[in-house]
Amino acid sequence: MVKDRIDSNRSHVLPLELGRPMPVVVRGEGVWVEDAAGRRYLDAMSGGSMAATLGHGRRDLIAAARAQAEILPFVHNERLTNPAQEQLARELVAVAPDGFTRVRFTVSGADANEMAIQLARSYHVERGEPGRWQVISPAQAYHGPTMETLALTGRPGLWGPFGPYLARHLHIPPATWRFDPTGRAALEALDAALEAAGPHTVSAFFCEPISAASLPGYTPPPLFWRGLAERRERHGFLVCFDEIVTGIGRTGHWFAGCVTECTPDIIATAKGLGAGYAAIGAVLVREEIYRAIAGGSRRFTLGHTWDGAPLSCAVGLAVIRVVRDEGLIERVRERGIRLREELAAALEDVPIVRQVLGHGYLLGVQFVDPRDGESFLPRELRVAARIDETAFEEGLITLSTQPTRDGYAGDQTLFAPAFTATDEELEEMVARFSRAVHRVAEQVESELGTSPSPTGGRT
Numbered sequence: 001m002v003k004d005r006i007d008s009n010r011s012h013v014l015p016l017e018l019g020r021p022m023p024v025v026v027r028g029e030g031v032w033v034e035d036a037a038g039r040r041y042l043d044a045m046s047g048g049s050m051a052a053t054l055g056h057g058r059r060d061l062i063a064a065a066r067a068q069a070e071i072l073p074f075v076h077n078e079r080l081t082n083p084a085q086e087q088l089a090r091e092l093v094a095v096a097p098d099g100f101t102r103v104r105f106t107v108s109g110a111d112a113n114e115m116a117i118q119l120a121r122s123y124h125v126e127r128g129e130p131g132r133w134q135v136i137s138p139a140q141a142y143h144g145p146t147m148e149t150l151a152l153t154g155r156p157g158l159w160g161p162f163g164p165y166l167a168r169h170l171h172i173p174p175a176t177w178r179f180d181p182t183g184r185a186a187l188e189a190l191d192a193a194l195e196a197a198g199p200h201t202v203s204a205f206f207c208e209p210i211s212a213a214s215l216p217g218y219t220p221p222p223l224f225w226r227g228l229a230e231r232r233e234r235h236g237f238l239v240c241f242d243e244i245v246t247g248i249g250r251t252g253h254w255f256a257g258c259v260t261e262c263t264p265d266i267i268a269t270a271k272g273l274g275a276g277y278a279a280i281g282a283v284l285v286r287e288e289i290y291r292a293i294a295g296g297s298r299r300f301t302l303g304h305t306w307d308g309a310p311l312s313c314a315v316g317l318a319v320i321r322v323v324r325d326e327g328l329i330e331r332v333r334e335r336g337i338r339l340r341e342e343l344a345a346a347l348e349d350v351p352i353v354r355q356v357l358g359h360g361y362l363l364g365v366q367f368v369d370p371r372d373g374e375s376f377l378p379r380e381l382r383v384a385a386r387i388d389e390t391a392f393e394e395g396l397i398t399l400s401t402q403p404t405r406d407g408y409a410g411d412q413t414l415f416a417p418a419f420t421a422t423d424e425e426l427e428e429m430v431a432r433f434s435r436a437v438h439r440v441a442e443q444v445e446s447e448l449g450t451s452p453s454p455t456g457g458r459t
């Protein structure tokens with residue numbers, strides 16, 4: 001008999017948060033998952049972390065994995081290669097922005113990001129500029145849980161006790177409506193960081209082109225992208241994109257970097273490449289970066305055991321086939337516009353909702369203090385946690401965060417359904433989410449004393 005909820009005191013698993021009872025999910029089909037008690041939840045978060053982009057229980061992906069496992073599940077890529085790895089690299093290059101010609105596979109998003117940093121540094125070293133190592137990146141970001149990826153953020157709240165281990169990279173604030181709607185202040189901060197580092201020591205600028213959980217749906221304004229491209233030209237650093245979430249269709253393009261005004265030099269991607277059926281990531285580089293290595297030491301040898309394994313690459317190939325054959329890039333691009341409008345309309349009358357933003361199926365909702373319509377909500381109100389708990393009661397899986405203590409963003413919710421969700425399922429997700437937000441908003445307004453008076457005016 002499987003229990004439907006696990007309490008951390010009674011489990012041998014060390015969970016992420018010990019105080020949170022964990023529902024035990026036993027099966028999934030499409031955008032629905034079911035717990036051990038038979039309760040069904042609509043999954044508006046693609047498996048909880050934006051990875052299950054094609055939904056649960058896909059027989060074609062399972063068949064591709066099984067077929068490869070039967071022939072050859074694993075060989076290590078240090079001395080051997082395999083057809084699945086070779087073919088997947090060809091297919092990724094075909095859908096990447098122009099100029100990208102080589103791919104190295106990884107296991108996760110964090111190690112893809114770390115490899116992007118290593119490749120950027122290798123590029124400079126191979127070309128005779130060993131003094132370039134520093135990385136500048138937006139402070140309000142999430143790039144993974146490893147030491148280097150934590151260091152790529154400027155968020156002591158996320159570093160926790162690991163600050164002493166982290167490289168001292170330089171950070172700039174995000175150009176959001178609250179701090180810098182035009183992107184001018186972020187460019188000034190970038191100039192100041194370049195100056196502080198000494199531009200000839202800077203290896204890369206590293207960012208998410210469109211943010212996921214750290215600032216759901218946010219992308220810097222056009223002025224910032226143009227200014228970044230111009231500074232890259234002037235100072236010779238590389239631009240690396242964390243497309244762990246945005247790669248393979250999430251924003252209605254194969255890569256978000258295909259459409260930003262500043263095209264990247266290196267792209268790291270992961271989640272949607274395995275679609276929740278395999279642990280696989282990839283780092284894609286421009287030909288110039290490959291040439292620097294090819295014309296230099298001819299070695300870039302670090303990697304993990306499972307990098308480029310036949311089993312995970314076979315799943316990646318099947319995922320790309322599904323995304324292409326089912327027209328999911330176009331579907332996400334077009335339906336995403338309506339989904340954002342539907343969310344905005346459903347939340348229009350909620351005073352704690354400031355903005356619904358995003359691209360494709362990577363959407364975000366930002367919450368503010370209703371007393372002035374712009375400040376962060378008080379942390380102790382736990383709005384993010386309450387949204388997720390209430391959504392759960394409504395039978396909906398969402399992901400909300402509260403990075404308030406880092407000072408760049410307040411309570412916010414990410415909305416990132418699978419690309420295969422039907423219109424009816426998307427409508428139902430919006431309806432359940434709207435009910436959850438309205439319920440929490442009513443409680444919060446009552447706690448803050450801003451509930452509408454019986455005569456209809458606001459007190």
Ligand SMILES: Cc1ncc(COP(=O)(O)O)c(C=O)c1O
Binds near residue numbers: 049108245270
């Ligand atoms: C934008 C972004 N980058 C990197 C990562 C890390 O990926 P992984 O958990 O596969 O290491 C995540 C994970 O959520 C992410 O959202």
